[in-house]
Amino acid sequence: MSSFSPGFRGRARSLADRLPPGQYPTEQFPVLSAGPTPRVSTDTWAFTITTETGETHSWSWTEMMALPQQETVTDIHCVTRWSKFDTPWRGVSLDAFFEDVETAADFVLAHSYGGYTTNLPLEDLLDGKAWLVHTYDGYPLSPEHGGPARLLVPHLYLWKSAKWVRGLRLSDDDEPGFWESVGYHEYGDPWREQRNWGD
Amino acid sequence: MALAWRAARLDERRPQTATARSLVFTVPGWPGHLPGQHVDVRLTADDGYQAVRSYSLAAPADGDRIELGVQSVPGGEVSPYLAEELPPGAEVEVRGPLGNWFVRRPEQTEPALLIAGGSGVVPLAAMIRAHRRAGAPSLLQLLYSVRTPADVWYADELTDHDPRLDVRLLYTRQAPPGTARAPARLTLSDLEKPAARLESTGTVYVCGPTGFVETVGDLLLDLGRDPATIRTERFG
Numbered sequence: 170m171s172s173f174s175p176g177f178r179g180r181a182r183s184l185a186d187r188l189p190p191g192q193y194p195t196e197q198f199p200v201l202s203a204g205p206t207p208r209v210s211t212d213t214w215a216f217t218i219t220t221e222t223g224e225t226h227s228w229s230w231t232e233m234m235a236l237p238q239q240e241t242v243t244d245i246h247c248v249t250r251w252s253k254f255d256t257p258w259r260g261v262s263l264d265a266f267f268e269d270v271e272t273a274a275d276f277v278l279a280h281s282y283g284g285y286t287t288n289l290p291l292e293d294l295l296d297g298k299a300w301l302v303h304t305y306d307g308y309p310l311s312p313e314h315g316g317p318a319r320l321l322v323p324h325l326y327l328w329k330s331a332k333w334v335r336g337l338r339l340s341d342d343d344e345p346g347f348w349e350s351v352g353y354h355e356y357g358d359p360w361r362e363q364r365n366w367g368d
Numbered sequence: 369m370a371l372a373w374r375a376a377r378l379d380e381r382r383p384q385t386a387t388a389r390s391l392v393f394t395v396p397g398w399p400g401h402l403p404g405q406h407v408d409v410r411l412t413a414d415d416g417y418q419a420v421r422s423y424s425l426a427a428p429a430d431g432d433r434i435e436l437g438v439q440s441v442p443g444g445e446v447s448p449y450l451a452e453e454l455p456p457g458a459e460v461e462v463r464g465p466l467g468n469w470f471v472r473r474p475e476q477t478e479p480a481l482l483i484a485g486g487s488g489v490v491p492l493a494a495m496i497r498a499h500r501r502a503g504a505p506s507l508l509q510l511l512y513s514v515r516t517p518a519d520v521w522y523a524d525e526l527t528d529h530d531p532r533l534d535v536r537l538l539y540t541r542q543a544p545p546g547t548a549r550a551p552a553r554l555t556l557s558d559l560e561k562p563a564a565r566l567e568s569t570g571t572v573y574v575c576g577p578t579g580f581v582e583t584v585g586d587l588l589l590d591l592g593r594d595p596a597t598i599r600t601e602r603f604g
Contacts, residue, residue, distance in 0.1 A: 174412055179418075182417055191408075191420050200578040204595055204598050250421065250422065313578065313582050352466070365370070365371055368370050
């Protein structure tokens with residue numbers, strides 16, 4: 170018998186292979202953000218990649234929508250411990266944006282409308298592992314979930330999938346982003362339970 | 369250094385509403401925390417299965433004692449157990465403190481506006497209690513949206529006459545007799561005066577269900593407040 174929480178039974182254990190440690194499944198779509206939802210119009214929206222040499226590549230909304238569009242269905246995992254299975258997204262693979270970008274940088278700082286930032290290794294954004302998404306479950310992505318467009322990096326905790334993303338800044342150095350500066354893990358692999366500093 | 373799981377013994381469970389409870393635990397080795405922070409609580413079943421959920425700390429640091437606010441969610445895996453079943457004297461595990469953004473630090477003694485929806489009042493109660501304990505002379509305003517008078521947490525503390533705390537309860541379904549404001553969800557006019565009393569650089573803390581926080585955030589932007597002064601925490 171466990172010495173903690175006597176009499177606790179919990180739910181069915183059937184999801185063990187799909188659920189990272191310490192997570193629970195939800196049918197809802199909870200929201201985590203640090204401040205008010207920014208107002209972003211697709212008329213003025215732009216997505217910009219800035220290389221370590223200062224070279225910029227930029228796409229308007231119309232130009233982004235003209236890139237090859239992909240559907241992806243994936244499980245997502247939030248550091249606040251909910252996981253949601255089989256979420257359907259539509260958007261552009263980041264590989265398409267990086268096609269003509271010349272870089273030797275190892276790290277990316279994603280930045281968003283509203284000032285949010287998050288850092289990732291560049292390799293985690295390439296080779297079909299990440300998208301810029303604008304449609305969720307057949308509908309335009311709602312503002313509280315990051316619309317008009319957010320990153321989707323489903324193999325990392327969801328705070329890395331920057332909402333309201335407006336650009337990626339490439340760098341040789343790993344600069345901590347917003348949550349990473351106040352205690353969240355620098356990488357955030359849900360399967361290794363990298364939630365906080367030192368995990 | 370990684371945050372450790374610590375044993376936490378339930379000392380006391382107090383009802384706040386029909387379904388909400390304050391749980392006071394003793395956590396040997398507790399490192400202390402800031403008002404606004406939360407902890408992870410881990411439960412373990414006899415077969416080793418574990419479930420973890422986050423709960424806000426309702427009071428400022430007090431040695432190795434911590435107070436959590438738990439709203440029992442019907443059908444929930446963890447909250448009904450904590451609210452009704454965990455026996456006093458028994459242990460769970462906690463990990464924390466967590467969250468270094470939705471916090472009010474001891475050196476922050478300036479006025480602030482706190483806006484709560486339902487059980488979102490819990491981390492704000494920690495800020496109010498810390499403010500009182502520090503004897504800070506500045507004004508804290510609390511706008512607290514609840515369905516009915518029976519849904520008010522910390523009713524004793526939030527209704528006494530403290531000149532440094534201005535509490536305004538906003539009832540959404542049913543108000544006490546004689547309340548001038550008809551029951552309704554929070555609107556721009558509810559926010560105008562409190563926002564006007566806070567200088568433009570003052571911090572606004574908003575905590576509640578997602579829909580509530582979205583609405584309040586939008587209204588604060590409509591009132592021209594700088595988004596950088598608005599800190600939010602959401603659940604559900």
